[in-house]
Amino acid sequence: MKRVTKTILGSVLLLVGVAMLVLPGPGLLLVLAGLLILASEFPALERYVGPVRDRAMKAAEDSVRTPFRIAWSVLAGLALIGAGVVWGTVDGLPLAGWSTGSSLILSGVVLFALLIWSYRRVHAHR
Known part of the structure; x- marks a missing residue:
């Protein structure tokens, strides 16, 4: 049940973050949050966390x-x-x-x- 909840929450955050890349809102930070949650259940996604974290933190600092x-x-x-x-x-x-x-x-x-x-x-x- 915990794995399913994390998968759903991570997927929703990831999808909303991707939508916010073109809509108003902090898209990269939500993509990062979704990836972090999903990577805790799916280790293959770890390789995407670093580059997204770097870009999200840069965008947060710039804002x-x-x-x-x-x-x-x-x-x-x-x-x-x-x-x-x-x-x-x-x-x-x-x-x-x-x-x-x-x-x-x-x-x-x-x-x-x-x-x-x-x-x-x-x-x-x-």
Whole structure:
């Protein structure tokens, strides 16, 4: 049961991360999280963890390198949450409803959580 749960969770994180590579959100960090979980059950995936970790950490550092980038990330998170509320409450929009709205809100919350994590990680090393 534990292996099945890890496989499902890792796969979902990996797939959502891949989607967020082209959508707004911290795609590389979610891909990394999914790979780490899957690699604990499937050792053959270990070889992909290192390169993805390097790229994800570089992207995390770049996202909080300047106040301008932090501001844009915060605005993107607020825009995602605002869009989620609009999609959840306004009828007539494409794919209107709380299923779409809640996923947008969740994306904004995840973006804020990872932005805070990135900021703390980068500034703890300075």
